[in-house]
Amino acid sequence: LAKTTQPISMDSYEGQEVNITCSHNNIATNDYITWYQQFPSQGPRFIIQGYKTKVTNEVASLFIPADRKSSTLSLPRVSLSDTAVYYCLVGLNTDKLIFGTGTRLQVFP
Amino acid sequence: GAGVSQSPSNKVTEKGKDVELRCDPISGHTALYWYRQSLGQGLEFLIYFQGNSAPDKSGLPSDRFSAERTGESVSTLTIQRTQQEDSAVYLCASSLATRPDTQYFGPGTRLTVL
Numbered sequence: 034l035a036k037t038t039q040p041i042s043m044d045s046y047e048g049q050e051v052n053i054t055c056s057h058n059n060i061a062t063n064d065y066i067t068w069y070q071q072f073p074s075q076g077p078r079f080i081i082q083g084y085k086t087k088v089t090n091e092v093a094s095l096f097i098p099a100d101r102k103s104s105t106l107s108l109p110r111v112s113l114s115d116t117a118v119y120y121c122l123v124g125l126n127t128d129k130l131i132f133g134t135g136t137r138l139q140v141f142p
Numbered sequence: 143g144a145g146v147s148q149s150p151s152n153k154v155t156e157k158g159k160d161v162e163l164r165c166d167p168i169s170g171h172t173a174l175y176w177y178r179q180s181l182g183q184g185l186e187f188l189i190y191f192q193g194n195s196a197p198d199k200s201g202l203p204s205d206r207f208s209a210e211r212t213g214e215s216v217s218t219l220t221i222q223r224t225q226q227e228d229s230a231v232y233l234c235a236s237s238l239a240t241r242p243d244t245q246y247f248g249p250g251t252r253l254t255v256l
Binding site: 067074075077079082120124131132135 | 146183184185187231233235242247248249250
């Protein structure tokens, strides 16, 4: 199971772009990279997933370099409502997702 | 249903009592997971079901914790003789069997042991 490393916390202001990078040096060939978002008092919510290059949806973009040893979650023009904890997970062939402490994003007005 | 549901949303109990927490997964999701999250902490894996069998119980913290699942539907997490350190939010998630990396979480049950 690939171990991930991401910053403990980040601060931003409304309207800015936020990039959260996750390192996963021992990612396996068939592992996908998945990001979850968790608001206070709620369960985590799946936001984006990718295998390589770039994935974009209505919430975020995910950039994955060719070596796949890291990934960057990009949140365009954040608002106060994007204040949450963001978790990076790697692994497909596992029955146990390991959620680390995630990155606590605080958006200020 | 549209999503994973859990009940009760809040449970306050006295130390030493038994509690049962319930999870209703998304229809068609054969995999079901239980986690717990203490205040300000990350998620701690408890147990995983594939159908009604539990191939991975490695996360259960003690023999006071048990879980069962009926077919590919409802699951119950039981905590016997609750202790104050059991106080946490208990989260349930479900997924397709082939995509354990894409889990859908319920709102959780906040357990407080007095």
